[in-house]
Amino acid sequence: MALARYLLRRLVLSVFVVLGVTMLVFTVAQVVPSDPAALYAGPRPTAALIAKARETLHLDAPLPERFLTFAHAMATADFGVSYKSRRAISQDLAVYLPATLELAIFSTGLALLIGIPSGVIAAARRGGLLDRLGGLSSIVAVAMPTFFLAMLLQGVFCQWLGLLPLSGRIGKEFSVIDPVPFVTGFMLIDTALAARFDAFRDAMAHLILPGLTLAAYPAGVAMRLTRSAMIEILERRHILAARALGLSEARILFGHALPNAVGPALTVIGLSFAYALTGAVLVEIVFAWPGLGRYVSEAILSKDFPVIAAAALVVTLCYVAMNLILDMVQALVDPRVALT
Amino acid sequence: MLEVRGLQVVINSDLQVVRKVDLSVPKGTIHGLIGESGCGKTMTGMAILGLLPKGAGLQAGTFTFEGTDLLSGAATLRGRRIALVSQDPAAALNPVLRVGRQMDDVLRTHSNVAKPARRAQAAALLAATGLPDPDRVLNAYPHQLSGGMQQRVVIAQALATGADFLIADEPTTALDVTVGAQVLALLRRLVAQRGLTILMITHDMDVVAEVCDRASVLYAGITVEEGPTEALLRAPRHPYTKALLAALPDARPKGQRLAALEGAIPPPRQIIQGCAFAPRCPMAMPVCATPPPRRTEGERFWLCHLEARDA
Numbered sequence: 001m002a003l004a005r006y007l008l009r010r011l012v013l014s015v016f017v018v019l020g021v022t023m024l025v026f027t028v029a030q031v032v033p034s035d036p037a038a039l040y041a042g043p044r045p046t047a048a049l050i051a052k053a054r055e056t057l058h059l060d061a062p063l064p065e066r067f068l069t070f071a072h073a074m075a076t077a078d079f080g081v082s083y084k085s086r087r088a089i090s091q092d093l094a095v096y097l098p099a100t101l102e103l104a105i106f107s108t109g110l111a112l113l114i115g116i117p118s119g120v121i122a123a124a125r126r127g128g129l130l131d132r133l134g135g136l137s138s139i140v141a142v143a144m145p146t147f148f149l150a151m152l153l154q155g156v157f158c159q160w161l162g163l164l165p166l167s168g169r170i171g172k173e174f175s176v177i178d179p180v181p182f183v184t185g186f187m188l189i190d191t192a193l194a195a196r197f198d199a200f201r202d203a204m205a206h207l208i209l210p211g212l213t214l215a216a217y218p219a220g221v222a223m224r225l226t227r228s229a230m231i232e233i234l235e236r237r238h239i240l241a242a243r244a245l246g247l248s249e250a251r252i253l254f255g256h257a258l259p260n261a262v263g264p265a266l267t268v269i270g271l272s273f274a275y276a277l278t279g280a281v282l283v284e285i286v287f288a289w290p291g292l293g294r295y296v297s298e299a300i301l302s303k304d305f306p307v308i309a310a311a312a313l314v315v316t317l318c319y320v321a322m323n324l325i326l327d328m329v330q331a332l333v334d335p336r337v338a339l340t
Numbered sequence: 341m342l343e344v345r346g347l348q349v350v351i352n353s354d355l356q357v358v359r360k361v362d363l364s365v366p367k368g369t370i371h372g373l374i375g376e377s378g379c380g381k382t383m384t385g386m387a388i389l390g391l392l393p394k395g396a397g398l399q400a401g402t403f404t405f406e407g408t409d410l411l412s413g414a415a416t417l418r419g420r421r422i423a424l425v426s427q428d429p430a431a432a433l434n435p436v437l438r439v440g441r442q443m444d445d446v447l448r449t450h451s452n453v454a455k456p457a458r459r460a461q462a463a464a465l466l467a468a469t470g471l472p473d474p475d476r477v478l479n480a481y482p483h484q485l486s487g488g489m490q491q492r493v494v495i496a497q498a499l500a501t502g503a504d505f506l507i508a509d510e511p512t513t514a515l516d517v518t519v520g521a522q523v524l525a526l527l528r529r530l531v532a533q534r535g536l537t538i539l540m541i542t543h544d545m546d547v548v549a550e551v552c553d554r555a556s557v558l559y560a561g562i563t564v565e566e567g568p569t570e571a572l573l574r575a576p577r578h579p580y581t582k583a584l585l586a587a588l589p590d591a592r593p594k595g596q597r598l599a600a601l602e603g604a605i606p607p608p609r610q611i612i613q614g615c616a617f618a619p620r621c622p623m624a625m626p627v628c629a630t631p632p633p634r635r636t637e638g639e640r641f642w643l644c645h646l647e648a649r650d651a
Binding site: 236237238240241242243244245246247248251255256259260333334335336 | 389391418419420423424426428431432433434435436437445446449450481483494497498500501
């Protein structure tokens with residue numbers, strides 16, 4: 001009951017976040033010193049062409065009316081066309097968004113799976129060899145620039161060991177020679193739907209290196225946070241009580257202490273998910289990943305406003321959804337969260 | 341059942357938290373372990389459970405539980421034959437897990453019963469500790485229960501291990517007086533019904549008077565006196581026991597200042613040559629600088645230079 005109320009409250013809050021972002025994106029577009037009509041009119045605009053563009057884009061309508069039109073278009077996922085390429089933005093997003101989401105979700109999962117258990121083990125072996133090794137690797141993971149880590153991983157796993165593909169989302173044999181049909185845009189899902197397990201394995205192999213690269217930072221931070229939270233919790237009386245009741249060390253660490261300690265790590269991983277959506281441009285470039293980051297940075301450089309607006313909104317929605325999920329997980333793990 | 345002679349616990353090789361504890365707890369009895377804070381009561385309990393902190397060294401002449409040597413095998417009995425009823429039940433229960441899950445974790449550690457049967461067992465154990473509506477308690481989180489209910493859950497957990505020897509560390513300190521009395525009555529009943537044996541760690545003389553069959557008085561990590569509760573409280577032999585009893589609020593007529601014991605217990609680093617209590621003892625003599633003899637009388641003993649008739 002308390003949980004449902006808590007989630008409802010978060011949901012209402014999220015609606016305001018989305019509304020606020022919509023308004024912000026619109027406002028920014030108004031104050032940026034650039035004329036959309038001139039951009040829309042093409043590389044060699046004449047006065048007549050600009051005037052025509054102004055009319056097509058309704059730029060002369062009053063501001064509130066234009067905001068409503070804009071908000072309505074966003075709400076109905078009608079993002080318009082790119083000023084630059086004249087392609088429908090929703091068409092572009094259908095390709096780039098799944099690619100980015102697949103990578104972001106995969107790397108977030110990796111960060112959870114690597115960061116949290118290693119933090120638990122480091123806390124359990126405090127001061128021991130594993131703890132020191134973990135501490136060192138977490139510092140390396142956090143401090144190393146992502147593009148450098150990306151190149152390092154490529155060097156080791158492609159060039160040197162030849163275990164994993166260098167870049168791209170899937171090998172040529174599955175994208176050109178015998179293509180897997182496009183359904184959701186998520187390679188793992190599409191290949192699984194087509195029951196092409198060799199293609200699924202190939203798509204997975206392509207995910208590992210960019211996934212690891214993006215996961216390094218959140219995993220390192222999550223490890224440190226989990227470790228320090230665990231060390232504090234392991235001193236608590238209920239852990240002593242659990243030991244006195246004869247529970248196994250593994251159950252005490254993962255079943256009893258971790259649920260008390262996992263909160264901060266989950267928060268950091270949620271934040272890093274937002275970063276993976278658009279901030280991972282360098283990683284996308286190094287791994288030739290056709291993602292949202294590159295799409296948006298190109299749009300920003302050419303002041304392609306409708307693309308920026310659409311991407312900002314979509315990313316906000318993904319981020320809000322991810323945070324709702326994390327809030328729910330936290331409330332399920334720690335019932336006191338829902339009560340405050 | 342439990343036999344301890346000359347138990348010594350040293351932390352980091354210079355902190356003598358337990359110096360010389362003697363204990364003998366027969367089956368089916370409640371034994372009180374009394375003393376002020378820092379006298380080694382809890383450490384004695386932890387040594388029996390095999391849960392001493394890192395860097396603690398353990399020595400003893402005799403340290404056995406029904407034939408098992410606790411010097412080496414305490415961990416094998418912990419949570420099987422010996423369980424802990426912790427002080428402050430609110431802290432002893434995991435705040436983020438439902439009571440049902442915490443009970444189940446204990447039951448599943450100690451038996452191979454299927455899950456639905458374990459749930460029934462858990463409910464039965466909660467009912468045995470006098471909790472009404474065990475099913476509701478199983479679905480509750482600890483913060484949704486009152487202190488008395490939490491302490492009953494902690495006791496039910498200890499029972500769930502199947503242990504027949506409980507170490508109750510200040511089980512009523514964190515509770516209201518009336519609730520504490522109910523918990524004591526519950527422990528007494530469990531001893532009678534299930535043949536449990538309880539080592540009751542406390543600083544509260546009333547608790548000792550109420551439920552303990554026998555009691556030991558600890559001072560600076562040393563058992564200075566042990567005997568049947570009634571005799572111990574009615575005619576204390578050791579000056580420290582006397583001082584403790586004299587410090588009880590109701591030992592003085594109304595309106596008078598409460599008797600307080602001057603001084604403090606010797607710090608754990610101090611090496612004690614003679615009688616540990618001599619510096620605070622109102623009856624100290626020159627001879628008290630030498631180790632006090634062990635005097636016995638019937639079922640009781642104490643460590644003091646004074647003759648019984650002088651004491």
